[in-house]
Structures are given as structure tokens and as C-alpha cells.
Amino acid sequence: MAGPVGAVVLLSSEEFIAGVEEVASRFDAATYPQRELPADDWAVLTAAGVLLPVLPAEYGGRDSHVEMCRVVEVLAEQNLAVAVYTAIVTGLALRPVVRWAGEEARREILPRFAGVRAPAAGFASTEPGCGSAMSGLTTVFEEVQGGYRIRGRKHWQALSATASWWVVVAKREGDGGREYACFLMERGDGFRTAQRYEALGLKVIDYGINDIDAFVPAHRRLDAGAGNLSSMVDIYLAGRALIGALAFGFLNRIAREARAYADARVIGRAPLSAIGFVRHRLGAIDSARTVCAALNHYVRTALDLRTDLTPAFPAIQAVKTVATELMVSCANHYQQLAGGEGYRSDSPTNIAAQAFLDSRVFTVFDGTNDLLSQQLAQYCVDSSDGLVLSAFLAVWAPTAPAVSAHGYDLRFLDRELRQEHSVLAGRVIAYVFAAARVLEWAAETGADANRARTAAEFLTADIDRVRVEFDLLDRLTANG
Ligand SMILES: Cc1cc2nc3c(=O)[nH]c(=O)nc-3n(C[C@H](O)[C@H](O)[C@H](O)COP(=O)(O)OP(=O)(O)OC[C@H]3O[C@@H](n4cnc5c(N)ncnc54)[C@H](O)[C@@H]3O)c2cc1C
Known part of the structure; x- marks a missing residue:
């Protein structure tokens, strides 16, 4: 891959972390504004390669557990909210794609996150009626021609109104009992932020209520767990x-x-x-x-x-x-x-x-x-x-x-x-x-x-x- 992020892939681990440290200092909590992270500032972070450790090498990543940890540690020292932002995209959204998506979905999604101006991604599990007890989940999926229809309402998702890609947890009641599954969707597939929340802190991240009525092609169902909540832990x-x-x-x-x-x-x-x-x-x-x-x-x-x-x-x-x-x-x-x-x-x-x-x-x-x-x-x-x-x-x-x-x-x-x-x-x-x-x-x-x-x-x-x-x-x- 050409461009700055391509060059970042070739750095030694010390050089890579030093680059993240240099960029992180621009987000110092003492001076950085308390507002939603502008796309240009996210681009500064992605150009420094903050998403690369979670991505496999064949998709332009650095494929490193230690660096995933080091990146959020370095960012948290400068700005806790920016560190959370990054950890959501890497640990909660991209890791499931890397671990459980099939080859077609990986090829479709992962290269976008290895670019200089990578989008943001989020993880949608919590609903207004269910946070702690996930058995109360009401977002449902059904099989339709070519894929799945997913309908429901989620809330409190980090990056609710700004993330382009989502990992969404849904359930289906069938003859064999209840089945849980995760799906990858793009905002345009039918993920709509109906209301924004005003959070007390972590102001660089936006939150809200998200209504989902989406068609997701079959290849974007994640192969995570055996359909029950404990196997998806x-x-x-x-x-x-x-x-x-x-x-x-x-x-x-x-x-x-x-x-x-x-x-x-x-x-x-x-x-x-x-x-x-x-x-x-x-x-x-x-x-x-x-x-x-x-x-x-x-x-x-x-x-x-x-x-x-x-x-x-x-x-x-x-x-x-x-x-x-x-x-x-x-x-x-x-x-x-x-x-x-x-x-x-x-x-x-x-x-x-x-x-x-x-x-x-x-x-x-x-x-x-x-x-x-x-x-x-x-x-x-x-x-x-x-x-x-x-x-x-x-x-x-x-x-x-x-x-x-x-x-x-x-x-x-x-x-x-x-x-x-x-x-x-x-x-x-x-x-x-x-x-x-x-x-x-x-x-x-x-x-x-x-x-x-x-x-x-x-x-x-x-x-x-x-x-x-x-x-x-x-x-x-x-x-x-
Ligand atoms: C800033 C922020 C960011 C978030 N980011 C995301 C995100 O990116 N994606 C996402 O899907 N969700 C996200 N959430 C949702 C978050 O994970 C839930 O708020 C959390 O799991 C608690 O669920 P709840 O709010 O429904 O609280 P409830 O389930 O209503 O619980 C309220 C309180 O009840 C008590 N309680 C519950 N169960 C027990 C128990 N067994 N024993 C003792 N006390 C108990 C606890 O004190 C608990 O805090 C976020 C929330 C916030 C506030």
C-alpha cells in the first residue's frame, strides 16, 4: 500500500510507538477542546497508524497484540477519551471482523481501515431495555433472500452518529429456540441515529439512540459463537x-x-x-x-x-x-x-x-x-x-x-x-x-x-x- 500509512507498516515497533506518542501529544487533555473529534483529527491518528496493530499484515496492518495495547496506553496518557475512541474501533469493532468474518467480508471491509483516512466503526449491543442482562435483547434478525433483515433499537453506542461501520448483535426466535448472532453493517444499510445523547464526559465521542432496519448480505454474518450468549463472550x-x-x-x-x-x-x-x-x-x-x-x-x-x-x-x-x-x-x-x-x-x-x-x-x-x-x-x-x-x-x-x-x-x-x-x-x-x-x-x-x-x-x-x-x-x- 502506498502513502504514509504504508510507510508506517514498515517501522520498527519502537519507531511506530514513538510516532503515535508524537501525534498523541497534539491531543493533550489540558488543551484539546471538549468536543466531538473532527474527522480531520481522526485522520491524524489513523495516518499515524493507530488502527494498524489490529489489522492482519495481508490487509496492510501491523498485526500486533502488544502494539494494540501500547497505542491505547500512550493515547490514554494524553487524552482518555481519544484512547477510548481508538479502543472502540480496534478492540470492539475491527477485532470481530478480523476474528470472525469470512474472507469476502474481510476483503470488503479491512483495507478501508488501513488507509490514511480510515473511517470509524462501532459496536452495537446495548438497547434501551437491556444493558446488563443481554437475554432481554429485542433486536431481531430474519433470513431473507441473499442475506438477513435486521430490525431493532440500540442506544449508548460510542460513535453513534459518526461511525460508518457497525458490528450489531441481534437474536432470532426459532423452533430450535433462541439464537444470537453478530452482523456487519454499513450505516447506509439501515443504521439511523434517531436521537443524540449529551454525555457527562468523554466529549470527543458521540452517543445516541440508533434505529436499525437493515438488509445485510449473507457474507456479513460473523461466525462468532454457537448462537448462544455464553459462547459469544x-x-x-x-x-x-x-x-x-x-x-x-x-x-x-x-x-x-x-x-x-x-x-x-x-x-x-x-x-x-x-x-x-x-x-x-x-x-x-x-x-x-x-x-x-x-x-x-x-x-x-x-x-x-x-x-x-x-x-x-x-x-x-x-x-x-x-x-x-x-x-x-x-x-x-x-x-x-x-x-x-x-x-x-x-x-x-x-x-x-x-x-x-x-x-x-x-x-x-x-x-x-x-x-x-x-x-x-x-x-x-x-x-x-x-x-x-x-x-x-x-x-x-x-x-x-x-x-x-x-x-x-x-x-x-x-x-x-x-x-x-x-x-x-x-x-x-x-x-x-x-x-x-x-x-x-x-x-x-x-x-x-x-x-x-x-x-x-x-x-x-x-x-x-x-x-x-x-x-x-x-x-x-x-x-x-
Ligand atoms: C459512555 C458510555 C459508552 C457506552 N458505549 C457502548 C457501546 O459502544 N456499545 C454498546 O453496545 N453499549 C455501550 N454502552 C452501554 C453500556 O455498556 C451499558 O450502559 C452498561 O452495560 C449497563 O447497562 P444499562 O445502562 O442498561 O444499565 P442497567 O442494566 O440498567 O444497570 C444499571 C445498574 O444496575 C446495577 N446492576 C445491574 N446488574 C447488576 C448485578 N447483577 N448486580 C449488582 N448490580 C447490578 C449496576 O449498578 C448497574 O450499573 C455505553 C454506555 C455508556 C454510558
């Missing part, structure tokens, strides 16, 4: 895994800016950072950054987004829930440290207000954290093979190293788990998983042992807080 996992990389980039920025703000701001005669509790908040941010460094390391080295992620289902649920919880809590710490200045959306001294608004939704989208925690606990209970949960976590590979290294006493989990307990138990499992990743990261990267120890202490405190919450639930139940 892989399609949802890449976006969640990428959040590990994205959180690390974001927290690099927050940790740096919060410390700089606390050093520069004078309270009385001393800097803000001389106050003990301020230092504690900064320590919490640093520790969260360490945990996300470990989660990011895990996503980069233990996963491959180009393959089936289903076996990593519990690990990815843990990465998503812990990383996003830490993003929100660090944005909160930073905003608190910045005082009144942190409540100004255009403050010249900090980006706390925007960081808070942009990060808040991370515990909600891509699977709401409460549901993902419940699913994680259920997965462990189902896999425990007769063991009580604490005994299972002591031998299960993703958590065992942390249980033995830190001597966690998790026997409070060994009981009948009502729904509310399951959500909390899932959080504990995710914290223990994260503590194990911190150990692994420290051992594999030779990171500062003190940093790892401090991060482990914060995770232990998180586990202890859940233990207290279990007790609270019991007292509330006993009190009627």
Missing part, C-alpha cells in the same frame, strides 16, 4: 482487557499531575504536599498506578487479543473491575487535592475536573462492574469442585500466589452467597487476582520491591473493607 472481552492498558496510561498522567499540583500549590507557608493526609492520597494514587502497571503487564504478556480470550474470562473480569475502580478513585483523589480549582472545567492548573468526568463511566460501561464481579464469583464457585471458596482461591493459579505470599484469610467467603454477597465476593477475588499480578510483575520486571509491597498493602485494605461489608450485611439482615 469473547466478543466482549477484548474491550475489557484493553482497559488494563488504558488505565495504566491514564494513571501515569494522574499520578504525575496530582504530585506536581500538590508540590506547586502553597497552603500557608508550605506546599500542599507537605500535609500528611495529602501525602496519603498521593500514596494511594501511586499505589493504584502500580496495580495498573501490573494489570497492564499481564494483559500485554499473558494475553493475545488476536486469539480466543474465553479461557481468560475470569482474569479479564478482574482486570476490568479493579482497573476501572482505581481509575475512578484516583480521579476522585486528584480532584479533591486540587480543591476548588479541581472543579473548574477549564482550569489552567490541572485537568482534575475532566479526568473525573471522563473516567466516571468506566465502572459502568463495557459490562457494569457489579455484574462482572457477580459473574467472577459465580465462575469460581462453579469451578471450585467441592472446595469452599477460600480453599479454591488458595490453589487456583490466578490467585494462589497472592494467598500464600500475603497469608490472606478468606474464610469469610465460605458461606451461602446471596446475590449481594456474590458481588462482594467477586470484588475480593479480583483484588486477590490483582495482588498476584503485582507479585508477578515485580518478579518479571525487577520493579522496585517497595512499590510492590505498598500496592499489596492497599489491596489488602480493599479486601478488609469487603470483609467489613459482609459483616454489615449480616447485621442488617439480623436487624430485619
Whole structure:
């Protein structure tokens, strides 16, 4: 392929990432306008090759899992919303095409995304009546001559009014029961944005309600899963895994800016950072950054987004829930440290207000954290093979190293788990998983042992807080 993106394909990985870093700096959250990303700015990013890592080499791509992660990490450090924009197109929209489309659809679609002015693409699953429980999906497909007719209403899709291509999830009720499937459609096939939403943050991305009444040719049905929702879980996992990389980039920025703000701001005669509790908040941010460094390391080295992620289902649920919880809590710490200045959306001294608004939704989208925690606990209970949960976590590979290294006493989990307990138990499992990743990261990267120890202490405190919450639930139940 000729042109700048063609040249980008030939760069070494270091050169490629350096080019993305250079371009990313133009989107610095401190100065970049809070508005929908103009097509010309998207073209700046696509010309730097941000979509190339997800594309196979035969379609002009760089075909690299590590670079997919690095790109969103680098972008998130400059501008969280731009990183989300890119992760949607790569992880949620193009990856399904690469993994499950037939040759005809791949040839039709993928080369367009390897060009300098690549379009945007989105993923349409959520509907006004169904977000968490996908069994309530009402968008339907039926077989017609030459393909499928798809009808329904979706909402909250990132890039609702601006993406040209869509991966759409739909269902069919037949004699053999309910069948779910994914289809690739172009906006012109019958994807119409009926209403725009005004989101609180992530302003570079547009959202809305989307009405679908489309004919899709047969070759654009994806061969994903066996028709049921559990076999299609892989399609949802890449976006969640990428959040590990994205959180690390974001927290690099927050940790740096919060410390700089606390050093520069004078309270009385001393800097803000001389106050003990301020230092504690900064320590919490640093520790969260360490945990996300470990989660990011895990996503980069233990996963491959180009393959089936289903076996990593519990690990990815843990990465998503812990990383996003830490993003929100660090944005909160930073905003608190910045005082009144942190409540100004255009403050010249900090980006706390925007960081808070942009990060808040991370515990909600891509699977709401409460549901993902419940699913994680259920997965462990189902896999425990007769063991009580604490005994299972002591031998299960993703958590065992942390249980033995830190001597966690998790026997409070060994009981009948009502729904509310399951959500909390899932959080504990995710914290223990994260503590194990911190150990692994420290051992594999030779990171500062003190940093790892401090991060482990914060995770232990998180586990202890859940233990207290279990007790609270019991007292509330006993009190009627
Ligand atoms: C900014 C943004 C971007 C988005 N991008 C996309 C996109 O690109 N494509 C797309 O298809 N969708 C997208 N979504 C939709 C998103 O994935 C859903 O909003 C999310 O899955 C939650 O669904 P819901 O809004 O219907 O909430 P509900 O299902 O109504 O849930 C509301 C709340 O109920 C609680 N809850 C639900 N289930 C449980 C449980 N089992 N245990 C405990 N508590 C529970 C949780 O607190 C949850 O947040 C986006 C949403 C937002 C806000």
C-alpha cells in the first residue's frame, strides 16, 4: 500500500510507538477542546497508524497484540477519551471482523481501515431495555433472500452518529429456540441515529439512540459463537482487557499531575504536599498506578487479543473491575487535592475536573462492574469442585500466589452467597487476582520491591473493607 500509512507498516515497533506518542501529544487533555473529534483529527491518528496493530499484515496492518495495547496506553496518557475512541474501533469493532468474518467480508471491509483516512466503526449491543442482562435483547434478525433483515433499537453506542461501520448483535426466535448472532453493517444499510445523547464526559465521542432496519448480505454474518450468549463472550472481552492498558496510561498522567499540583500549590507557608493526609492520597494514587502497571503487564504478556480470550474470562473480569475502580478513585483523589480549582472545567492548573468526568463511566460501561464481579464469583464457585471458596482461591493459579505470599484469610467467603454477597465476593477475588499480578510483575520486571509491597498493602485494605461489608450485611439482615 502506498502513502504514509504504508510507510508506517514498515517501522520498527519502537519507531511506530514513538510516532503515535508524537501525534498523541497534539491531543493533550489540558488543551484539546471538549468536543466531538473532527474527522480531520481522526485522520491524524489513523495516518499515524493507530488502527494498524489490529489489522492482519495481508490487509496492510501491523498485526500486533502488544502494539494494540501500547497505542491505547500512550493515547490514554494524553487524552482518555481519544484512547477510548481508538479502543472502540480496534478492540470492539475491527477485532470481530478480523476474528470472525469470512474472507469476502474481510476483503470488503479491512483495507478501508488501513488507509490514511480510515473511517470509524462501532459496536452495537446495548438497547434501551437491556444493558446488563443481554437475554432481554429485542433486536431481531430474519433470513431473507441473499442475506438477513435486521430490525431493532440500540442506544449508548460510542460513535453513534459518526461511525460508518457497525458490528450489531441481534437474536432470532426459532423452533430450535433462541439464537444470537453478530452482523456487519454499513450505516447506509439501515443504521439511523434517531436521537443524540449529551454525555457527562468523554466529549470527543458521540452517543445516541440508533434505529436499525437493515438488509445485510449473507457474507456479513460473523461466525462468532454457537448462537448462544455464553459462547459469544469473547466478543466482549477484548474491550475489557484493553482497559488494563488504558488505565495504566491514564494513571501515569494522574499520578504525575496530582504530585506536581500538590508540590506547586502553597497552603500557608508550605506546599500542599507537605500535609500528611495529602501525602496519603498521593500514596494511594501511586499505589493504584502500580496495580495498573501490573494489570497492564499481564494483559500485554499473558494475553493475545488476536486469539480466543474465553479461557481468560475470569482474569479479564478482574482486570476490568479493579482497573476501572482505581481509575475512578484516583480521579476522585486528584480532584479533591486540587480543591476548588479541581472543579473548574477549564482550569489552567490541572485537568482534575475532566479526568473525573471522563473516567466516571468506566465502572459502568463495557459490562457494569457489579455484574462482572457477580459473574467472577459465580465462575469460581462453579469451578471450585467441592472446595469452599477460600480453599479454591488458595490453589487456583490466578490467585494462589497472592494467598500464600500475603497469608490472606478468606474464610469469610465460605458461606451461602446471596446475590449481594456474590458481588462482594467477586470484588475480593479480583483484588486477590490483582495482588498476584503485582507479585508477578515485580518478579518479571525487577520493579522496585517497595512499590510492590505498598500496592499489596492497599489491596489488602480493599479486601478488609469487603470483609467489613459482609459483616454489615449480616447485621442488617439480623436487624430485619
Ligand atoms: C459512555 C458510555 C459508552 C457506552 N458505549 C457502548 C457501546 O459502544 N456499545 C454498546 O453496545 N453499549 C455501550 N454502552 C452501554 C453500556 O455498556 C451499558 O450502559 C452498561 O452495560 C449497563 O447497562 P444499562 O445502562 O442498561 O444499565 P442497567 O442494566 O440498567 O444497570 C444499571 C445498574 O444496575 C446495577 N446492576 C445491574 N446488574 C447488576 C448485578 N447483577 N448486580 C449488582 N448490580 C447490578 C449496576 O449498578 C448497574 O450499573 C455505553 C454506555 C455508556 C454510558
